[in-house]
Amino acid sequence: xxxxxxxxxxxxxxxxxxxxxxxxxxxxxxxxxxxxxxxxxxxxxxxxxxxxxxxxxxxxxxxxxxxxxxxxxxxxxxxxxxxxxxxxxxxxxxxxxxxxxxxxxxxxxxxxxxxxxxxxxxxxxxxxxxxxxxxxxxxxxxxxxxxxxxxxxxxxxxxxxxxxxxxxxxxxxxxxxxxxxxxxxxxxxxxxxxxxxxxxxxxxxxxxxxxxxxxxxxxxxxxxxxxxxxxxxxxxxxxxxxxxxxxxxxxxxxxxxxxxxxxxxxxxxxxxxxxxxxxxxxxxxxx
Numbered sequence: 001x002x003x004x005x006x007x008x009x010x011x012x013x014x015x016x017x018x019x020x021x022x023x024x025x026x027x028x029x030x031x032x033x034x035x036x037x038x039x040x041x042x043x044x045x046x047x048x049x050x051x052x053x054x055x056x057x058x059x060x061x062x063x064x065x066x067x068x069x070x071x072x073x074x075x076x077x078x079x080x081x082x083x084x085x086x087x088x089x090x091x092x093x094x095x096x097x098x099x100x101x102x103x104x105x106x107x108x109x110x111x112x113x114x115x116x117x118x119x120x121x122x123x124x125x126x127x128x129x130x131x132x133x134x135x136x137x138x139x140x141x142x143x144x145x146x147x148x149x150x151x152x153x154x155x156x157x158x159x160x161x162x163x164x165x166x167x168x169x170x171x172x173x174x175x176x177x178x179x180x181x182x183x184x185x186x187x188x189x190x191x192x193x194x195x196x197x198x199x200x201x202x203x204x205x206x207x208x209x210x211x212x213x214x215x216x217x218x219x220x221x222x223x224x225x226x227x228x229x230x231x232x233x234x235x236x237x238x239x240x241x242x243x244x245x246x247x248x249x250x251x252x253x254x255x256x257x258x259x260x261x262x263x264x265x266x267x268x269x270x271x272x273x274x275x276x277x278x279x280x281x282x283x284x285x286x287x
Contacts, residue, residue: 003214003223007247007269011043011050014266018248019193020064020105021236021268022280027071029053030238032248032268033062040065040075040084045238045246050268056084064106066114069282076103076116081133083285094133101128105149105193105234109175110157112284115141117148117162130162132176134287142180150194150204150234154217155278161202161217163191170194170204172217184219193234193248197275205232205247210262212247214273225273229265230258237277245271 015034022031029042030050038058044051056062058077066074073084079097082090096103098118106116109132117130130142130151142148142162149163153175160175161183168187173180189209194202197214201222204213210230214223229249238246251259251266259265 002221003274005223005225005271005273007212007225007227007245007271008048009228009264009267010045010048010246010270011052011268013052013268014251014264015248016266017233017250017252018266018268019233019250021234021238021246021248022065022067023236023238023242023246023277024067024071025240025279026069028240030236030246031065031067031073032246033065033075035061035063036252038062040073045244045270047244047272048270050246050270061102063103064116066106066108066283068285070285072283072285074114074283074285076106078102081114081116094138096131096138098129100124104147105151105163107151108281108283109160110153110281111176111287112281113287114283115151117142117145117151119147119149125166149192152194152196152202153278154196155198155200159217161194161196163194163204165190165192165207170202170219183217184215186213192232195234195236195277197237197277198242199275201275203235203245203273203275205234207231207233207250212245212271214275223273225271227269229262229267229269230254231265232269236280237275242277242279243272243275245273245275245277247271
């Protein structure tokens, strides 16, 4: 039987394309981005309440954020990855620009390396990459994606889960060197960002259906979290006990009538789903 939960809006701010929530346990804060707004945000988290404490602004997109153990930020923009130092200084770390695409979702692997994928800006399919940064080295993991999205690892770090949203495929691979394999497809709605809980189940934002789905790694539907916003984009477990599911949403592409029907669209939501998350690895800026 599928468990049912309801997420609550948390915080008054609405974003055009809220994305990429990351819990930073050492500083007891949540990080997330508004891609189209070109902003990175930090805030405190409690059930039903997220309070913005810091904001970093960019002249271009801010697609995804990662954080180091010391607190430096790594931000992927349209095609460039930039470090924000503790003093606020911004240092380019990698140029990943590709014609006809922009960077999209990313994450930090168990070894502290940053992975980020791309999305096509036109109707082309199968041309996008998922890459891993290790110092100055760039390793291409995939080169046949259309909209590279959610990245997360199993509790033991031995499996990487990833999403290609347009075909609706959730992949798995033995990490770091295993072959990619298709685990299952979601054909109703658009699978977007995801996270993994402490027992290894996947929580996947379904963009278009207004919900987050809890599934086994084989695709069995275990839980549905209803979100009063048609376009959930990603999710992460947050809070000191990693027991608050934070969900980002977007207003991008919604009509005025849709926004009237769902006025909480673009805001962050929280839900208690009876699961706890995994501690996200910190980015190792020296790799």
